[in-house]
């Protein structure tokens with residue numbers, strides 16, 4: 001489930017970067033700035049948290065990870 005969520009965040013990242021490029025082409029800097037905020041959240045918060053959780057599962061093992069969530 002976490003891996004699927006992370007894959008989706010990566011897809012969102014690509015889509016946001018594409019939309020940001022489109023905004024720059026259209027000289028729509030207000031929309032670009034709004035999308036940049038979303039991109040920052042996606043990369044630095046959402047995807048980062050999911051990568052951390054998957055890293056913990058790899059290091060601790062699924063059973064120990066799940067116990068730590070209680």
Ligand SMILES: [Fe+2]
Pocket residue numbers: 009041042046047
């Ligand atoms: Fe997200």
